[in-house]
């Protein structure tokens with residue numbers, strides 16, 4: 001999946017179905033962070049595929065724990081929730097192919113994965129358009 005879908009769809013849900021008031025900019029960054037980490041790791045030869053350690057559920061939990069540990073009391077909970085929402089929505093939107101969700105606790109066959117998949121099929125374009133529309137709604141609804 002491409003960035004517009006990740007950011008747009010995640011922000012739309014973060015804005016409308018929030019348990020706490022989520023910082024939207026941080027949520028947007030967390031929603032693309034798995035790709036910003038794993039794809040460069042793959043290109044540098046440090047990961048077997050472009051969906052590696054940042055495409056696990058543990059990554060979101062680690063991000064949330066770091067937010068709780070390193071940010072001031074007033075912002076730590078909203079940032080931790082934003083980390084979970086952003087990174088887990090990323091995983092949900094990437095489920096068009098197998099992900100190493102529970103790696104390394106559950107083994108995963110990385111050899112079945114393509115390296116850097118940048119496909120522009122109909123489904124990808126449709127999700128990008130949905131993401132663009134969702135992002136547009138979030139921006140237009142902003143105060």
Ligand SMILES: [Zn+2]
Pocket residue numbers: 001034035051055090094
């Ligand atoms: Zn991804």
